[in-house]
Amino acid sequence: MTPPLADVFLAAAAAFVVLAIVLLYRAVVGPTTQDRLLAVNVLGTNTVVVLALLAVALDEPWFLDVALIYALLNFLMSIAISKFTVERGGVL
Amino acid sequence: MIDALRFWVAVALVALGVFFTFIAAVGVIRLPDVYARTHTASQADTLGAGLTLAGVAVALGWQHATVYTVLLLFFVFITNPTAAHAIARSAAETGVEPQLADDGSESARDLEPEPDPESSGRGGEPTDRDAGTGGEPQ
Numbered sequence: 571m572t573p574p575l576a577d578v579f580l581a582a583a584a585a586f587v588v589l590a591i592v593l594l595y596r597a598v599v600g601p602t603t604q605d606r607l608l609a610v611n612v613l614g615t616n617t618v619v620v621l622a623l624l625a626v627a628l629d630e631p632w633f634l635d636v637a638l639i640y641a642l643l644n645f646l647m648s649i650a651i652s653k654f655t656v657e658r659g660g661v662l
Numbered sequence: 663m664i665d666a667l668r669f670w671v672a673v674a675l676v677a678l679g680v681f682f683t684f685i686a687a688v689g690v691i692r693l694p695d696v697y698a699r700t701h702t703a704s705q706a707d708t709l710g711a712g713l714t715l716a717g718v719a720v721a722l723g724w725q726h727a728t729v730y731t732v733l734l735l736f737f738v739f740i741t742n743p744t745a746a747h748a749i750a751r752s753a754a755e756t757g758v759e760p761q762l763a764d765d766g767s768e769s770a771r772d773l774e775p776e777p778d779p780e781s782s783g784r785g786g787e788p789t790d791r792d793a794g795t796g797g798e799p800q
Contacts, residue, residue: 575669575721582676582714589687596690596699604696604753611745612690612703615711615738616683622718622731623676631727638734641741648745652752659756 579627583620590616607651614644672721679714682706695761696753704746711738 590613597609618637625633654660689702715735722728 572669575672578673579676579718579721582680585680586683586714589683592687593690602696602753602756602758604749604756604758605699607752608696608699608703608746608749609690611742611749612686612707615707615742618734618738619679619683619711619714622715622734625727626718626721631725631730634727634730634734638730638737641734641737645741645745649748652745652748656752656755 576627576629579623583623583627586616586620586623590620603655604652607648607655611644611648614640614647618644668720668723672717675713675717675720679710679712679717682710682713684710686710696758697750697760700746700750700753704743708739708742711742 593609593613593616597606597613600606600609618641621633621637621640625631625637683706686702686706689706690699693699693702712735715731715738719728719731719735722731
């Protein structure tokens, strides 16, 4: 009677993808650089969660390695861009 | 029996994670300025991602992959508020004005520190800010 676990996790991953598309609005129209950076940061966290959900739903555990590297790069991106925005007035 | 329990615990954790991430998305879209948006991103989104990764770890059971998931959960729990703090501090240092309660522009100008030495040099009327700093008006 109950749906299998893979279907539940696929539905949750679809919900996360929809939320990520909604968050893209703030990344496009955000008035300041920090608004765009924050939206991309939250979107990257959503991507990590989607990768972890797909690792269970599709039974491919190596997706978790990709998720771990993605989380590291996402954190590094946020720190680097916010630091460069203060110290040099931009990324370059 | 224990498999059914594990199934429902995983489904409940993932559903709570989707709910909190929905709250974070609504906050990032709808809140008025960058400080309020960093607030919702550092709290609701961290909780949503953490609960969903906990659901993934419960669904995986005892495997090698569970170690990766728990590591990812701790990493997201540590780095996500740190990144939001760095973004809010970068906004404050590049001069983004916070939007205040009743009338944004007037209150923001009131809180500027420029007219402070003049009024304190005159030492006259006790304004709201003097009462707030706790100084006696003699």
